[in-house]
Amino acid sequence: MLLEVCDLDAGYGQTQILHGVSIRVDEREIVTIIGPNGSGKSTLLKAITGVVRPTAGRVVFGSDSIAGLSPDRIVRKGISYVPQTENVFPSLTIQENLEMGAFLRRDLGRERLPRIYEMFPDLVSKRGDRASRLSGGQRQMLALARALMLDPTLLLLDEPSAGLAPMMVDGVFDKIAEINQTGVAILIVEQKARRSLQQSHRGYVLATGQTRLEDTGERLLANPEVRRLYLGG
Amino acid sequence: MATLKQVARWVPSHWGAGHLVLAGFLALLVLAVSPVIKLDLVVNGLFLGAIIGLGAIGLSLVYGILKFAHIGHGDFMTLGAYFALFLLSDLFPRIGLTGAGLGPFTFGYPLLLALPLAMLAMAVVAIALDLGIYRRLRRRGVNPVVLAMASLGVAIALRGVVQIFWGGGTEQYPRVSKLFYRLPMDVRIPPDNLFVGGLTVVLVVALYLFLTRSKMGKAMRATSDNPDLARVSGINTEHILWWTWAIGGALAATAGVLLAVSQAQLVPIMGWRLLIPLFAAVILGGIGNPFGALVGGLIIGVTSEISTQWLNPSYKPAMAFLVMIIMLLFRPRGLFGAKD
Numbered sequence: 316m317l318l319e320v321c322d323l324d325a326g327y328g329q330t331q332i333l334h335g336v337s338i339r340v341d342e343r344e345i346v347t348i349i350g351p352n353g354s355g356k357s358t359l360l361k362a363i364t365g366v367v368r369p370t371a372g373r374v375v376f377g378s379d380s381i382a383g384l385s386p387d388r389i390v391r392k393g394i395s396y397v398p399q400t401e402n403v404f405p406s407l408t409i410q411e412n413l414e415m416g417a418f419l420r421r422d423l424g425r426e427r428l429p430r431i432y433e434m435f436p437d438l439v440s441k442r443g444d445r446a447s448r449l450s451g452g453q454r455q456m457l458a459l460a461r462a463l464m465l466d467p468t469l470l471l472l473d474e475p476s477a478g479l480a481p482m483m484v485d486g487v488f489d490k491i492a493e494i495n496q497t498g499v500a501i502l503i504v505e506q507k508a509r510r511s512l513q514q515s516h517r518g519y520v521l522a523t524g525q526t527r528l529e530d531t532g533e534r535l536l537a538n539p540e541v542r543r544l545y546l547g548g
Numbered sequence: 549m550a551t552l553k554q555v556a557r558w559v560p561s562h563w564g565a566g567h568l569v570l571a572g573f574l575a576l577l578v579l580a581v582s583p584v585i586k587l588d589l590v591v592n593g594l595f596l597g598a599i600i601g602l603g604a605i606g607l608s609l610v611y612g613i614l615k616f617a618h619i620g621h622g623d624f625m626t627l628g629a630y631f632a633l634f635l636l637s638d639l640f641p642r643i644g645l646t647g648a649g650l651g652p653f654t655f656g657y658p659l660l661l662a663l664p665l666a667m668l669a670m671a672v673v674a675i676a677l678d679l680g681i682y683r684r685l686r687r688r689g690v691n692p693v694v695l696a697m698a699s700l701g702v703a704i705a706l707r708g709v710v711q712i713f714w715g716g717g718t719e720q721y722p723r724v725s726k727l728f729y730r731l732p733m734d735v736r737i738p739p740d741n742l743f744v745g746g747l748t749v750v751l752v753v754a755l756y757l758f759l760t761r762s763k764m765g766k767a768m769r770a771t772s773d774n775p776d777l778a779r780v781s782g783i784n785t786e787h788i789l790w791w792t793w794a795i796g797g798a799l800a801a802t803a804g805v806l807l808a809v810s811q812a813q814l815v816p817i818m819g820w821r822l823l824i825p826l827f828a829a830v831i832l833g834g835i836g837n838p839f840g841a842l843v844g845g846l847i848i849g850v851t852s853e854i855s856t857q858w859l860n861p862s863y864k865p866a867m868a869f870l871v872m873i874i875m876l877l878f879r880p881r882g883l884f885g886a887k888d
């Protein structure tokens with residue numbers, strides 16, 4: 316097991332959003348969490364990465380307990396996170412965005428940079444441009460590339476296809492599959508989750524801050540209730 | 549106001565900051581070579597603007613990273629200037645370091661030593677104030693207005709400290725008077741202003757290199773862009789805050805010392821009086837854009853200096869205020885602010 320989240324509580328100030336969420340991600344797996352808007356999917360990812368401090372429960376990564384650590388310590392252990400929105404540094408160049416991705420390990424960053432440009436060839440010609448000038452799809456690619464700079468073992472993606480044109484969505488999911496094939500485990504949260512579940516090993520349904528269902532991606536896609544409630548029929 | 553808005557409509561909306569600054573500069577040049585505006589005021593306004601700019605750069609950096617208006621910044625300048633005064637008039641003479649009238653300047657070489665020490669001292673003071681006051685408030689999750697009000701308290705307290713040690717009167721660095729340089733077209737430049745200009749250029753270039761070339765500088769810009777993403781990229785944003793305060797404090801100290809040199813006097817209210825010009829420069833340049841703040845400072849310096857051709861010099865801060873209001877009306881994001 317790579318990541319285990321057990322009975323996790325988290326929220327903002329006095330408002331508790333997550334009520335005893337439990338999930339796990341195995342090595343090299345793609346796991347998708349689906350759930351309606353406002354069910355706490357983003358909050359769960361923020362609690363795993365330390366952006367939001369969990370109030371109860373356990374988060375174990377590899378053999379380390381990471382609940383309550385600061386984000387920089389958690390990144391150091393090999394978890395990278397791509398937030399749903401505002402996931403690049405707009406006034407920094409593409410190259411600088413990637414350098415920031417490897418802030419903790421400049422040596423590793425220098426080594427990784429050619430590899431990352433190889434994986435994201437569209438970024439090469441734009442390396443000196445500000446990230447704010449990228450289109451939506453390119454920006455999402457840059458966000459993925461930045462998150463991969465530290466060579467993580469687990470990648471957390473918050474609605475990677477939100478707001479993208481259908482053509483771009485395919486590109487992003489193809490890239491996700493490609494990243495997974497290099498041995499990176501991936502945890503995706505999605506609202507419109509058909510495409511994501513299709514290429515996931517397993518999935519969870521999260522509603523009102525609680526895990527409701529767990530199954531393989533295929534079986535969740537086939538489940539009539541899931542289809543009716545979360546996949547639009 | 550209606551007519552002002554009509555005038556604004558003449559400005560092509562696609563004009564970028566470069567166009568605006570260039571157009572303004574050309575207009576000024578034309579006016580300055582005609583007898584309407586004295587070129588002398590324009591030139592010396594640039595030096596005053598450089599001092600305002602140095603203060604405003606720090607203020608803008610602090611705003612960009614900490615997201616609150618640091619009202620204590622003017623008094624950082626004051627304290628920095630007085631710390632240098634302490635070195636120049638008390639400490640240095642005791643160890644035999646005295647002198648004035650170095651080369652063409654009014655001050656002596658001890659100032660070249662006192663300045664970096666004052667920068668260092670204000671960097672430390674700024675970080676200490678963050679640890680002691682601002683960080684505590686941040687951890688309680690207070691909103692930016694509360695932080696700004698706390699910094700108003702800091703401003704008053706710092707001025708109080710200056711008044712406790714030096715009283716309320718005027719002071720001077722050790723100096724000898726020097727003749728002004730006389731240039732064509734009645735332009736007269738106090739030699740000290742060359743020092744002001746030269747040092748400003750050096751510091752701005754150094755800051756530019758720091759922000760664009762060094763790892764920490766890039767991380768500062770990243771944190772200013774998006775603090776949460778910076779943290780999940782592994783950037784320790786607390787360290788970034790310390791760097792920000794250190795740079796802001798050091799630049800404020802420099803501005804304070806240069807102000808004391810170029811005005812040939814120190815008064816406890818000297819920094820506080822510059823607060824409106826500082827904020828005007830920050831807003832003009834686009835909040836959170838340090839180099840915009842420098843350009844803003846230059847514009848404010850020149851405008852308020854030119855205004856003395858027709859108005860009493862005590863209206864200078866009012867001119868800064870006017871420029872700020874006009875900017876907020878027509879281009880709230882500032883000259884160089886990002887489009888939302």
Ligand SMILES: Nc1ncnc2c1ncn2[C@@H]1O[C@H](COP(=O)(O)OP(=O)(O)O)[C@@H](O)[C@H]1O
Pocket residue numbers: 327330332350351352353354355356357358359
């Ligand atoms: N920064 C925040 N402060 C307070 N409440 C928040 C914040 N972010 C999200 N919430 C609330 O937390 C709940 C879950 O939000 P979120 O985790 O973003 O859901 P999802 O990603 O599943 O749409 C929502 O009710 C939302 O209003």
Ligand SMILES: [Mg+2]
Pocket residue numbers: 356357358399473474
């Ligand atoms: Mg969300």
